[in-house]
Amino acid sequence: MTPVDRRSLSREITRLANASVAEALALDALPADRCPLIGITGPPGVGKSSLIARLARERMAARDSLAILAIDPTSPLSGGAILGDRIRMGELVDDRRIFIRSLATRDSRDGLADNLPLIIDRIVRAGFAEVLLETVGVGQVEYAVRDMVDTMVLVLSPGSGDQIQAMKSGIIETPDIFVINKADLPGADRVAGEIRSILHFRKAPPTVWRPRLVKVSADRGEGLADLSTLIDGHQAWLVEQGGGPTAAQWRRQILASLIARRAGDVLRALPTDATEGRLSDAFHRAIGAMAAKEEPGDG
């Protein structure tokens, strides 16, 4: 990879994460050719961070650089999870070829950081061989991330059985690869069986990826090579199919997130009486306010 000044990249990410809509619009992101982007998600407590630390080691066997971006939905006040990430990923921190960044979510409503698409765009353009994106959540966040990554990995654990039963048709349709982490604990086979029984009933044309399942024990270092091979397999299949999200799809994501933020800003700033009267009048007043704001660098 081209040498990256880690401190200046990290500063730039902080600036992007805190940029207003007007500032973000002036940045004029233009996603170029890019490296693979692997999304890794799953409910809290399944051991995602340990797994990613181990997986990163595995990926580095065939790569010269890697970036890990962890989106943390917990409040910055606690700092708990961010500190936890650092400890769990501690062994990676000293590797200069690996760039690790945690981002707290300022507004937890969608569980994503402000300007996430712009931040991912920036990291991708820094020239890493691969980017791992860690998100926490069950069902909602995944849909937003799904549209931005090439390969989607869902991590579950032997304790996830109840969740799987209850969300069969939701999250289960999204991932390319299922991981049962902590596979050395009792119940792993039962959870794997539940997922397989759901996947078995999926009817999909041959051009649709058939999701795979792998059992891993990140703590014992078992199954990581298999997971890595599955990721490579999905990447190869994607290339065959014409690739993951295109630059146009990325730009759409960036636009969508900026429009949602502008709407939030406008609604928060509306005086109370602006919502009175007819619903359609209030609606048009709000849209007018969204359009009215001028951007720096706009002309």
Added chain:
Amino acid sequence: MTPVDRRSLSREITRLANASVAEALALDALPADRCPLIGITGPPGVGKSSLIARLARERMAARDSLAILAIDPTSPLSGGAILGDRIRMGELVDDRRIFIRSLATRDSRDGLADNLPLIIDRIVRAGFAEVLLETVGVGQVEYAVRDMVDTMVLVLSPGSGDQIQAMKSGIIETPDIFVINKADLPGADRVAGEIRSILHFRKAPPTVWRPRLVKVSADRGEGLADLSTLIDGHQAWLVEQGGGPTAAQWRRQILASLIARRAGDVLRALPTDATEGRLSDAFHRAIGAMAAKEEPGDG
């Protein structure tokens, strides 16, 4: 309560749930004085539906009517959870004083049904003594629901320990009442202890509600009276403090959901080349398209 034609109310809800933004704007909702609205949420598998069925019985001891609205994030194709709800809530279906409605989410991105604020508004205006709103999710949906309900109840189970540890500062700050359901199973005391240890460290001024915790076994019918008393206690405290969300806050929610939907509609309809060129130009084209659409009944 004023007699409600259940079939026509149910038809109206279906119509609202499927109404386009333009149709919804023409409806001109005006939330009037309203009954208490209790949000009941929690991860899948903790037994929310059984608990709500039991809680409804408990609430009916002091009320003459009740509505239960269940938002189901699973795809309508599976039908599993909706059918499940009906079975678990079966004993309530024959009670003419209780109105039960499940709503699938058309677009699972936010885990909420289209037009949910308008639907709640309609149910509230039907004159029920109380409305229970069941949502599934961990962390994201709750924030949206939080702004619409008076009392927020989070249901967990003895299996939720890992989740609590991992999301300490997120969801834990939202609920007014914590329920440990399936409290007869091993691990209930450990989970209760974990929540109490988190709550213990909360520093809050006296005008802020101090969240309560109650152990329940819905299957055995234990703890429901205690939960009901806690809900009444929070309602009484709210009245003392000046009440829950006001009509103005509700209108803001309705506006926010309609603006988000209009943005989604516009982005999906944008031709690919509309997102090309400068980011700020594409942004203003999209906002312009949001404003341009005319509503039926608008003039």
